[in-house]
Amino acid sequence: MRIMYFAWMREHIGASLEQIDKPDHVTTVADLISHLRGVSAGHALALSNMEVVRVAVNQNYTSLDAPLNDQDEVAFFPPVTGG
Amino acid sequence: MRIMYFAWMREHIGASLEQIDKPDHVTTVADLISHLRGVSAGHALALSNMEVVRVAVNQNYTSLDAPLNDQDEVAFFPPVTGG
Amino acid sequence: MTVRVQTEDFDAGAEIGALSSAEPGAIPGAVVSFTGLVRDRHGGKIVHAMTLEHYPGMTEKELMRIRDEAMARWPITKATIIHRVGRLLAADQIVFVGCASPHRDAAFEAARFMMDFLKTDAPFWKAEETEDGTQWVDARDSDNAAAARWSKD
Amino acid sequence: MTVRVQTEDFDAGAEIGALSSAEPGAIPGAVVSFTGLVRDRHGGKIVHAMTLEHYPGMTEKELMRIRDEAMARWPITKATIIHRVGRLLAADQIVFVGCASPHRDAAFEAARFMMDFLKTDAPFWKAEETEDGTQWVDARDSDNAAAARWSKD
Numbered sequence: 001m002r003i004m005y006f007a008w009m010r011e012h013i014g015a016s017l018e019q020i021d022k023p024d025h026v027t028t029v030a031d032l033i034s035h036l037r038g039v040s041a042g043h044a045l046a047l048s049n050m051e052v053v054r055v056a057v058n059q060n061y062t063s064l065d066a067p068l069n070d071q072d073e074v075a076f077f078p079p080v081t082g083g
Numbered sequence: 084m085r086i087m088y089f090a091w092m093r094e095h096i097g098a099s100l101e102q103i104d105k106p107d108h109v110t111t112v113a114d115l116i117s118h119l120r121g122v123s124a125g126h127a128l129a130l131s132n133m134e135v136v137r138v139a140v141n142q143n144y145t146s147l148d149a150p151l152n153d154q155d156e157v158a159f160f161p162p163v164t165g166g
Numbered sequence: 167m168t169v170r171v172q173t174e175d176f177d178a179g180a181e182i183g184a185l186s187s188a189e190p191g192a193i194p195g196a197v198v199s200f201t202g203l204v205r206d207r208h209g210g211k212i213v214h215a216m217t218l219e220h221y222p223g224m225t226e227k228e229l230m231r232i233r234d235e236a237m238a239r240w241p242i243t244k245a246t247i248i249h250r251v252g253r254l255l256a257a258d259q260i261v262f263v264g265c266a267s268p269h270r271d272a273a274f275e276a277a278r279f280m281m282d283f284l285k286t287d288a289p290f291w292k293a294e295e296t297e298d299g300t301q302w303v304d305a306r307d308s309d310n311a312a313a314a315r316w317s318k319d
Numbered sequence: 320m321t322v323r324v325q326t327e328d329f330d331a332g333a334e335i336g337a338l339s340s341a342e343p344g345a346i347p348g349a350v351v352s353f354t355g356l357v358r359d360r361h362g363g364k365i366v367h368a369m370t371l372e373h374y375p376g377m378t379e380k381e382l383m384r385i386r387d388e389a390m391a392r393w394p395i396t397k398a399t400i401i402h403r404v405g406r407l408l409a410a411d412q413i414v415f416v417g418c419a420s421p422h423r424d425a426a427f428e429a430a431r432f433m434m435d436f437l438k439t440d441a442p443f444w445k446a447e448e449t450e451d452g453t454q455w456v457d458a459r460d461s462d463n464a465a466a467a468r469w470s471k472d
Binding site: 177182186192193273 | 330331332333344346353354355359360409424431
Binding site: 089090091139144158163164165166 | 227284304305
């Protein structure tokens with residue numbers, strides 16, 4: 001899967017894009033978040049408060065219980081501030 | 084007084100401006116209208132339906148019972164259609 | 167802070183630029199504009215042109231009153247109203263209303279307020295030229311309703 | 320029918336001109352535009368510049384969705400959304416939203432709707448450069464409230 005991070009989440013994690021193989025036990029967005037929190041301190045910090053994190057799968061906003069498969073593009077980012 | 088007419092009222096009356104001495108019995112806008120209706124058939128036609136006539140005295144919207152004096156500029160015109 | 171009644175065309179982009187400009191520390195975040203055009207069809211008829219008549223003196227006074235009222239009701243930093251008069255062709259620009267504010271809601275509301283009152287209070291009259299000749303345009307009840315929605319009661 | 324994400328500046332007047340153009344018989348009477356500028360003061364601090372980051376691909380998709388939703392809800396003939404990205408200086412133009420309609424109420428509402436949803440849904444993030452360094456701008460509750468007012472419940 002492609003995992004993308006934007007704004008301060010990108011800065012905490014130190015990368016805007018990670019390519020990973022989906023672990024078998026990861027079937028939802030919530031599972032992926034639990035998995036990613038174990039990857040590094042930066043990941044854990046970026047994903048510590050899901051109140052200020054939005055998730056998009058394949059460029060559509062989605063919720064934590066959305067199912068995932070290995071071809072998905074999953075993006076994590078803070079609430080938007082454009083305009 | 085200066086009496087001004089705009090749009091189709093001007094066309095009915097055949098003039099955009101009339102300068103008249105205020106008759107003594109004319110003390111309000113309503114009196115002036117009664118007086119003007121007697122001036123010509125065009126005046127009578129233009130002022131026949133006050134539902135579709137707006138009145139301004141000295142360039143401020145006003146009502147039929149507003150008092151008048153000889154130095155006033157009185158304008159009669161249809162509801163506005165700009166913009 | 168501009169109110170203009172003119173025969174010449176206007177440049178909406180230049181007006182937006184003028185509304186955007188400010189002293190250091192006071193750049194407005196939001197500029198909203200309304201541009202009105204001469205429609206080429208009205209009531210099922212093709213309109214070739216129209217002539218805008220107005221009441222010189224009172225027109226400017228009413229436009230300034232409308233602009234001042236908008237500036238008293240919303241935190242807007244600048245406001246512009248331009249209305250053309252004389253003969254205009256279909257698709258020509260007739261009217262520009264714009265304002266700048268630190269807040270987008272205020273900019274949207276003040277611009278709409280100014281247009282609504284311009285439509286009911288500013289002494290302009292349109293005569294349309296169609297295939298059937300020239301006719302004075304009737305005022306619309308919907309414009310009175312639009313202005314009435316701003317009453318505070 | 321334009322949605323653009325670009326580093327270059329835009330010409331609001333040219334965009335209003337493009338929104339105004341139409342086939343014969345379909346000249347819109349009303350064009351409303353919103354132009355957003357980089358403010359030079361925010362939260363009491365002087366802002367020199369900001370950098371706009373976005374999510375390429377999703378941004379355009381969200382902007383098109385917002386524009387299509389506006390066109391489905393109001394009788395608008397054309398709609399344009401332009402958003403700049405990259406580093407911008409104070410007073411620079413950031414965003415343009417505009418639409419044309421036969422009806423001024425529709426043009427005002429659709430433009431405001433597009434701005435409200437752009438603020439909450441389009442994946443852009445601002446980092447401001449002030450005297451205290453560079454900081455990511457926090458999202459505002461008032462923007463969520465503004466978008467919520469359009470829900471049809």
